[in-house]
Amino acid sequence: MYLCRQDAIAEASAKGFDLGDQAVFVVRQAGRFYAYRNRCPHLGVRLEWLPDRFLDSGNELIMCATHGxxxxxETGACVAGPCRGQSLEPVTVSLADGNLYLQPAAGGG
Ligand code: FES
Incomplete structure (x- = not known):
C-alpha cells in the first residue's frame, strides 16, 4: 500500500498514516525508515501529541504523549516509562523509486 514520497518525511522526523482501521507511523533517521503501529503498549492509545509529532524534544527517541x-x-523497545521492557509493534515498509509502501502483515489482515 502506497504511503508517501520518501522525501515527504524529513530526516529526524516522523509521519503518521491512518489506513482504514490501522494507524501506523514512519520515522526517518540517518536515511533509514522505521515503521510501527501507532499504538502504545501501555494503554493501547495513539502515541503522537500533535499530528506527525512522535519524537521527543531531541528527536532521538519515540515518545508517547500520554505518559511519556x-x-x-531503530527497535521500538521501550526504555523508559510505564511500559519499559515492552515494545512497539513493527510494521514493514519498503522503498521503490522514491516511494514508501506498507507491506501487508504476514498472514493477512
Ligand atoms: S499510554 Fe503510552 S505511556 Fe501510558
Missing part, C-alpha cells in the same frame, strides 16, 4: 514512555527508534 520512550522508545528506541
Amino acid at each position: 514512555a520512550l522508545f528506541v527508534i
